[in-house]
Amino acid sequence: MLKKTLLLAACFGLVSGAALAQSTWTGGDELPTNPLACDGTPGAVVSKDYDGGVPTNAPDRAGKKITVVDIPKLIGVGYFAATTKGIQEAATELGNVDAKTDGPTKANIDEQITFIDNYITSGVDGILFAANDPVAIAPVLKKALAAGINVVGYDANATPDARQWFVNQAEFNGIAKSLIDSMAKEAGEDASFAIVTSTFTTPNQARWIAEMAAYAAKCHPNMKWLETVEAQEDNVLSFNQASTLINKYGDQLKGIFGMTSVATPAAAEAVTQANQCGKIAIVGLATPNAMKPYVEKDCVKSVVLWNPVDLGYAAMQVLRATADGTLKPGATSVKAGKLGELKVVNGSEILLGSPFVFDKSNIGQFDF
Incomplete structure (x- = not known):
């Protein structure tokens, strides 16, 4: 050290x-780092095999209405209010998803784990999450997978084998x-x-x-x-x-x-x-x-x-595609509604896009 x-x-x-x-x-x-070129030359996308988890004996959910709970790091802050808005927009657009957001009011991993565990017990078809700790959250997410629940992360990842896909904002x-x-x-x-x-x-x-x-x-x-x-x-x-x-x-x-x-x-x-x-x-x-x-x-x-509304929207689209079986290990892209085709990178990550810089010339054009 x-x-x-x-x-x-x-x-x-x-x-x-x-x-x-x-x-x-x-x-x-x-973890190993991969700094980009100083002159702005785009970095190469690393190709690797699917490294996400697999739910055990998941029922056939293709086209059927599913119940999804979103458990972010915490609720009550503008950022996750924006991701929730995107999740709800996607759920409404899809028409066969009942989605809600719940979670701790502080960024506390122990409380987040308790929320996830409670929803595994009560029964849901899918879990969206943004992890407070990638390792500590892994056992409860693996428990969800073992119960046949589809698990997709966004914003903050878990260890790959504890979820199926992760939607990376950039x-x-x-x-x-x-x-x-x-x-x-x-x-x-x-x-x-x-x-x-x-x-x-x-x-x-x-x-x-x-x-x-x-x-x-x-x-x-x-x-x-x-x-x-x-x-x-x-x-x-x-x-x-x-x-x-x-x-x-x-x-x-x-x-x-x-x-x-x-x-x-x-x-x-x-x-x-x-x-x-x-x-x-x-x-x-x-x-x-x-x-x-x-x-x-x-x-x-x-x-x-990035646009956190789009991030939540993409996460919900990815979970629906996962439940439907249209997004499978080995895929190189996924259809994400109004966002179009999103790329699969690093084995089991879905890339939302490049970061955006807000300044005085453009910040007034955005409302979130």
Whole structure:
């Protein structure tokens, strides 16, 4: 672990004794990374065999009405309200799906597991999920598969064998490139930055952070990584963590990344209240509605995301295709209603598309 910490610190130019003393690598996973080209050349899609799970003795659901429960990381936040909207739109369009969203009010993996377990017991045909922890959630999802339930993830993955398919909002290295390039453009090639994330075990955020580290080391080697802090997808904690970073690092801090739709607006508010707009760049993942006030005031220049309504819509279409048997292991694409054909990548992932950058010129065109 020490070797890894020193290596990553060196990649970000944190070579002085003082810098190393205050810089600990946290937040990223240890999976292999695949940083994109610095000049924007598209990366090659890796071809691999299907690695998802298989339900046991699943009944014939082709064309029949099915009951689906969506259990995201948490409910009551704008991002998952948007994915729920997409799920409901797809269910209405399909006409043979009864779908509802339920789940914890905090991003707590133990509570999420309890919700899933309860729905396995009560009986559903399909489960949609966005995992708080990819490993911890796996046993209960495997229990669902063993009960013949179709299981599809979106937003945040589980271990592949614990679900059939995962709808990936954008490839991790593409999001990493968009975030790092935006920060370099706004704060400078030698900017020192920190990250506010949810938890160090949240799979999509850990993957993005690992890819950000690899891409920055390759294409923006003089950027300096100060710290990554957890905020549990809680608005007050996210604000407090961002405020602490501002006070802790002072003029050294040139940018903050928000890795959640809660952390990014909270960090923007912390920068606003600290009178640091224009001095500390905020770059992150968030819904446009949450960021419009900060973008319109020029405190935030860019927001990276995808359309979460489309993400929920795609997840529901994928689950319906899975239940119908029209999406099978080995497929290279899947029909997803109004979204058209979506590609299958990495064995058992469905790719929604490329990340989108919202800024002052276009953010007003979106309402979610």
